[in-house]
Amino acid sequence: MATTAAPTGGARNGAGPEWGGFEENIQGGGSAVIDMENMDDTSGSSFEDMGELHQRLREEEVDADAAAAEEEDGEFLGMKGFKGQLSRQVADQMWQAGKRQASRAFSLYANIDILRPYFDVEPAQVRSRLLESMIPIKMVNFPQKIAGELYGPLMLVFTLVAILLHGMKTSDTIIREGTLMGTAIGTCFGYWLGVSSFIYFLAYLCNAQITMLQMLALLGYGLFGHCIVLFITYNIHLHALFYLFWLLLGGLSTLRMVAVLVSRTVGPTQRLLLCGTLAALHMLFLLYLHFAYHKVVEGILDTLEGPNIPPIQRVPRDIPAVLPAARLSSTMFNATAKAVAVTLQSR
Amino acid sequence: MAEAAESPGNAGTASPRPLFAGLSDISISQDIPVEGEITIPVRSQIREFDSSTLNESVQNTIMRDLKAVGKKFMHVLYPRKSNTLLRDWDLWGPLILCVTLALMLQRGSADSEKDGGPQFAEVFVIVWFGAVTITLNSKLLGGNISFFQSLCVLGYCILPLTVAMLICRLVLLAEPGPVNFMVRLFVVIVMFAWSIVASTAFLADSQPPNRKALAVYPVFLFYFVISWMILTFTPQ
Numbered sequence: 001m002a003t004t005a006a007p008t009g010g011a012r013n014g015a016g017p018e019w020g021g022f023e024e025n026i027q028g029g030g031s032a033v034i035d036m037e038n039m040d041d042t043s044g045s046s047f048e049d050m051g052e053l054h055q056r057l058r059e060e061e062v063d064a065d066a067a068a069a070e071e072e073d074g075e076f077l078g079m080k081g082f083k084g085q086l087s088r089q090v091a092d093q094m095w096q097a098g099k100r101q102a103s104r105a106f107s108l109y110a111n112i113d114i115l116r117p118y119f120d121v122e123p124a125q126v127r128s129r130l131l132e133s134m135i136p137i138k139m140v141n142f143p144q145k146i147a148g149e150l151y152g153p154l155m156l157v158f159t160l161v162a163i164l165l166h167g168m169k170t171s172d173t174i175i176r177e178g179t180l181m182g183t184a185i186g187t188c189f190g191y192w193l194g195v196s197s198f199i200y201f202l203a204y205l206c207n208a209q210i211t212m213l214q215m216l217a218l219l220g221y222g223l224f225g226h227c228i229v230l231f232i233t234y235n236i237h238l239h240a241l242f243y244l245f246w247l248l249l250g251g252l253s254t255l256r257m258v259a260v261l262v263s264r265t266v267g268p269t270q271r272l273l274l275c276g277t278l279a280a281l282h283m284l285f286l287l288y289l290h291f292a293y294h295k296v297v298e299g300i301l302d303t304l305e306g307p308n309i310p311p312i313q314r315v316p317r318d319i320p321a322v323l324p325a326a327r328l329s330s331t332m333f334n335a336t337a338k339a340v341a342v343t344l345q346s347r
Numbered sequence: 348m349a350e351a352a353e354s355p356g357n358a359g360t361a362s363p364r365p366l367f368a369g370l371s372d373i374s375i376s377q378d379i380p381v382e383g384e385i386t387i388p389v390r391s392q393i394r395e396f397d398s399s400t401l402n403e404s405v406q407n408t409i410m411r412d413l414k415a416v417g418k419k420f421m422h423v424l425y426p427r428k429s430n431t432l433l434r435d436w437d438l439w440g441p442l443i444l445c446v447t448l449a450l451m452l453q454r455g456s457a458d459s460e461k462d463g464g465p466q467f468a469e470v471f472v473i474v475w476f477g478a479v480t481i482t483l484n485s486k487l488l489g490g491n492i493s494f495f496q497s498l499c500v501l502g503y504c505i506l507p508l509t510v511a512m513l514i515c516r517l518v519l520l521a522e523p524g525p526v527n528f529m530v531r532l533f534v535v536i537v538m539f540a541w542s543i544v545a546s547t548a549f550l551a552d553s554q555p556p557n558r559k560a561l562a563v564y565p566v567f568l569f570y571f572v573i574s575w576m577i578l579t580f581t582p583q
Contacts, residue, residue, distance in 0.1 A: 119487035123560045158568050181469055
């Protein structure tokens with residue numbers, strides 16, 4: 001097989017067909033050094049792969065042809081059986097080449113394994129971290145450990161989104177630009193990512209020992225207090241209750257975050273700057289969520305009743321006959337009232 | 348290739364060779380359809396199978412696909428621990444359900460000041476990106492389910508909520524009031540629980556046993572958001 005393949009190889013120097021393509025690229029024949037500059041870079045293209053495969057297939061076809069010795073001219077178009085199999089095999093090779101391409105690209109760009117270590121948690125761990133996020137620590141002399149995981153914070157942000165939606169709907173928020181879902185997701189994720197980045201930047205300025213992942217995790221778990229407060233106060237609409245919870249639960253989670261940051265920062269000015277900023281942003285965010293997304297609902301919740309239908313307007317007895325019909329119809333929503341008004345007018 | 352095709356003949360006619368010597372050239376029987384990475388030199392039987400589904404009439408294809416979708420709907424409505432949704436996954440069912448839900452939840456007029464209700468695109472994006480997020484989460488937690496299998500299961504388990512949407516729309520034709528709301532609330536809660544049970548029945552086996560709760564919680568949030576959209580829907 002090697003001897004018959006050599007003449008068809010063209011530039012091949014008598015080596016086997018497996019090494020033929022390789023040898024083409026060697027500069028100054030016989031050298032063991034491969035000049036990468038001149039090597040034909042076919043790593044990214046399947047056409048060259050296909051061309052190579054096709055060429056190899058053709059060589060095998062030519063060999064089979066010569067071995068079977070059924071056709072004299074070496075043209076294998078006339079052999080229908082082989083052509084059918086050849087076309088199938090070519091199609092199969094093309095499919096495999098394409099599949100290899102796609103899986104290579106996919107594994108390169110969609111590699112979620114870089115995030116896998118941050119999701120390596122147990123439910124018990126998540127639960128204990130949630131509870132710990134409400135308990136401020138007293139020891140600030142040595143750096144406190146922050147768990148660098150992303151599952152808990154991510155789930156808390158999504159929970160906050162869900163609670164906000166629930167709250168927005170029951171309080172009849174009118175969103176003119178954008179949608180309810182978009183606003184909620186934008187607010188929560190924007191806060192989590194934006195404030196984390198900002199505090200990380202301040203921490204970099206203040207020489208605090210905290211990484212971005214730890215900051216994300218810290219702030220994410222700090223949203224647990226927000227979730228509880230909002231969940232309770234969206235269902236029980238009492239301002240006093242909200243202020244109490246704001247101070248209590250919001251304060252506790254803020255104190256915890258502040259204590260962790262203080263334990264990792266040196267110097268009073270830096271500590272003050274960093275922790276003051278974080279405390280202010282965190283507490284103000286809770287205030288904003290409650291008041292911007294919540295309106296005190298007095299009376300009936302609108303979602304219970306569907307579209308607002310005001311009660312029938314009481315029509316005064318001395319309605320003037322020259323009252324313009326347009327103004328009348330705009331003040332009367334109910335068809336019955338309209339009928340009454342018409343009869344009154346005709347009287 | 349030629350040698351392989353001719354070797355059984357050679358093995359039969361050449362008497363000095365042992366009886367089954369030629370069989371070593373053919374390692375895989377052609378009667379077993381093999382999928383995946385294994386290639387067989389001569390696969391005429393499988394190729395004919397593929398081309399036969401390509402040449403059949405459109406009605407046959409559609410009916411076959413619809414029957415597959417219908418069978419999966421039945422599996423969702425009566426959830427048992429079975430592999431049907433996972434084994435032959437398809438995304439037709441989720442697409443049909445998502446489009447139906449989005450169409451029914453659509454607002455009538457674009458400039459309604461009263462309510463920022465969900466538009467078609469919003470519902471569509473929420474459903475699909477929510478499903479993608481849950482799938483990524485379950486994969487990152489160590490689940491051994493493939494991406495599209497998980498999308499398939501989550502999409503099919505929206506069926507109870509779509510039924511709830513239909514019932515809510517019918518109930519909203521009656522006069523509004525607290526009773527109306529209570530009926531809708533009850534229906535949506537029941538269907539929400541059904542969705543979660545159905546998806547848990549399919550997805551739970553793919554997670555490591557001690558992390559099932561971590562994988563189920565985002566599913567709970569996802570269906571909660573969809574139920575919220577259904578419950579608070581009021582037609583113009």
